Amino acid sequence: MNIFDIVGPVMVGPSSSHTAGAVKIGNTCYKLMGEKIVNADIFLHGSFLKTGAGHGTDRAIVAGLMGFLVDDMRISESFELANSYGLKFTINGADLGNVHPNSVKLLLTGISGRKLEIIAASIGGGRIRICEIDGIAVNFSGESPTLIVHNLDQPGHVKEVAGILEQKAVNVATMQLYRKSRGGEAVMVLECDQEIPIDAIRSLEKIEGIINVTYLSHK
Amino acid sequence: MYESISAIIEDEKKTSLPFWKLIQRDDCIERDVSEEESFESMKKMYLTMKDCVKNYDPTLHSNSSLVGGEAVLLRKYIESGKLLSGDFIGQVMEKALMVAESNACMRRIVAAPTAGSCGVVPAVFISLQEKLQISDEEMTKALYVAAGVGGVIAIKASLSGAEGGCQAEIGSASSMAAAGMCYLLGGNSDQIANAAALALKNLLGLACDPVAGLVEIPCVKRNVCGAVNAVTSAELTMAGISSKIPADEVFEAMHNISRTMSDTIKETATGGLATTPTGKEIAARLSRS
Numbered sequence: 001m002n003i004f005d006i007v008g009p010v011m012v013g014p015s016s017s018h019t020a021g022a023v024k025i026g027n028t029c030y031k032l033m034g035e036k037i038v039n040a041d042i043f044l045h046g047s048f049l050k051t052g053a054g055h056g057t058d059r060a061i062v063a064g065l066m067g068f069l070v071d072d073m074r075i076s077e078s079f080e081l082a083n084s085y086g087l088k089f090t091i092n093g094a095d096l097g098n099v100h101p102n103s104v105k106l107l108l109t110g111i112s113g114r115k116l117e118i119i120a121a122s123i124g125g126g127r128i129r130i131c132e133i134d135g136i137a138v139n140f141s142g143e144s145p146t147l148i149v150h151n152l153d154q155p156g157h158v159k160e161v162a163g164i165l166e167q168k169a170v171n172v173a174t175m176q177l178y179r180k181s182r183g184g185e186a187v188m189v190l191e192c193d194q195e196i197p198i199d200a201i202r203s204l205e206k207i208e209g210i211i212n213v214t215y216l217s218h219k
Numbered sequence: 220m221y222e223s224i225s226a227i228i229e230d231e232k233k234t235s236l237p238f239w240k241l242i243q244r245d246d247c248i249e250r251d252v253s254e255e256e257s258f259e260s261m262k263k264m265y266l267t268m269k270d271c272v273k274n275y276d277p278t279l280h281s282n283s284s285l286v287g288g289e290a291v292l293l294r295k296y297i298e299s300g301k302l303l304s305g306d307f308i309g310q311v312m313e314k315a316l317m318v319a320e321s322n323a324c325m326r327r328i329v330a331a332p333t334a335g336s337c338g339v340v341p342a343v344f345i346s347l348q349e350k351l352q353i354s355d356e357e358m359t360k361a362l363y364v365a366a367g368v369g370g371v372i373a374i375k376a377s378l379s380g381a382e383g384g385c386q387a388e389i390g391s392a393s394s395m396a397a398a399g400m401c402y403l404l405g406g407n408s409d410q411i412a413n414a415a416a417l418a419l420k421n422l423l424g425l426a427c428d429p430v431a432g433l434v435e436i437p438c439v440k441r442n443v444c445g446a447v448n449a450v451t452s453a454e455l456t457m458a459g460i461s462s463k464i465p466a467d468e469v470f471e472a473m474h475n476i477s478r479t480m481s482d483t484i485k486e487t488a489t490g491g492l493a494t495t496p497t498g499k500e501i502a503a504r505l506s507r508s
Contacts, residue, residue, distance in 0.1 A: 001220065002249050003242060006369035006378070007264050007331050007340070007362055013322035014434035016334040017379055047381045047486050051432025054505075071327055101381045101485065124379025124387070125332045193251070
């Protein structure tokens with residue numbers, strides 16, 4: 001969060017949390033997928049579900065999934081535009097449990113067949129939080145280049161990832177570690193100050209014990 | 220961002236830098252940008268606010284048709300010479316309506332701090348600029364002051380109606396506008412903090428209860444309330460009237476109130492004005508159409 005989340009963003013109305021935040025969630029998912037999204041099942045929770053239609057939350061998320069930004073005047077026509085873009089989607093309601101009132105779950109498929117499952121929340125003033133990726137709890141804003149590494153919970157993976165970033169002179173701003181169970185599946189989330197070169201990401205993917213790597217680029 | 224107003228005032232004593240400059244310096248470090256880049260970004264926010272007022276379209280109505288043309292009615296009333304609250308307040312009210320209506324009609328606005336409350340800061344700031352002939356540069360500095368206050372509120376409480384009710388949106392906007400206005404009137408940092416405290420105190424506990432869940436009723440008119448409240452809070456401050464509760468504690472009080480507020484008045488449209496007989500009738504009519 002910075003002061004331009006307080007005064008700003010410049011956006012199309014009517015709601016920073018229900019319209020701009022929703023575009024941003026969609027757009028962050030688009031970046032996380034790293035390729036064109038062709039299918040999206042969208043599950044709105046809480047206030048997103050109760051008042052989403054009136055605020056265009058559904059249209060805003062679909063706009064974001066196609067890569068639109070929050071001040072794009074085409075947001076209100078996103079359902080119609082999705083057809084020609086090649087994005088199929090469903091809008092549903094769901095009770096996601098004890099989460100932020102403005103939360104949404106997205107089941108996404110990319111053009112290569114890649115699947116991504118995200119739970120995200122719009123936390124006010126257009127700011128968002130990614131809360132879950134593929135069933136594992138995480139916590140990041142998507143505002144900086146972010147590396148998400150799924151790995152087996154074994155010694156050494158943190159060092160391998162940190163080593164590759166050091167080689168590329170990428171500074172880590174924040175780092176979070178999560179795991180489902182001891183020795184099971186674990187996730188590292190690293191928010192960085194610089195973009196990570198694509199070859200560094202490819203070399204991470206090849207390391208034994210690393211299940212997959214997702215990278216959110218701002219380029 | 221600063222976590223308390225008292226930390227900003229302490230830094231001011233240590234560095235002798237003014238309030239706005241400390242917020243700018245913090246932004247430069249946070250986003251790794253130069254002072255010029257930071258200033259240009261903030262100036263762009265102010266100029267976009269002015270564009271929104273300049274491009275106000277009096278013929279626009281929201282999709283629901285619940286909002287549109289309010290600023291035109293007020294303008295006619297002002298021109299009739301009947302407005303008792305005076306020219307300046309008339310200007311503030313009119314601009315708050317223009318910007319808030321534009322938001323409901325899916326025009327481009329600057330969230331400050333949110334879209335629902337986007338009319339408050341521009342209404343106070345642009346009216347002041349016109350009245351006192353202030354430069355855009357000085358207005359930009361005042362916008363840093365407002366942003367600094369909003370940042371502290373975001374950290375200590377919340378800026379989201381869904382989390383904190385309308386106090387977190389119109390209340391925060393009013394507090395930010397009061398702080399900025401106080402700066403523009405020559406207030407020092409203690410006075411800026413005082414104006415921010417006075418403004419938010421008046422709006423603590425405000426429910427977020429939008430009819431049919433839309434940012435229209437009562438949001439558009441609450442922008443007028445937040446803007447006028449900011450003006451009176453800044454003027455009370457300049458008259459030497461102090462808030463006995465410091466700004467940081469007022470922000471914390473807002474957070475406490477948020478936690479005890481019912482979900483029915485946190486943007487869910489399940490309480491307050493939204494569930495009045497007329498509110499329900501409007502919602503039913505819209506869901507049929």
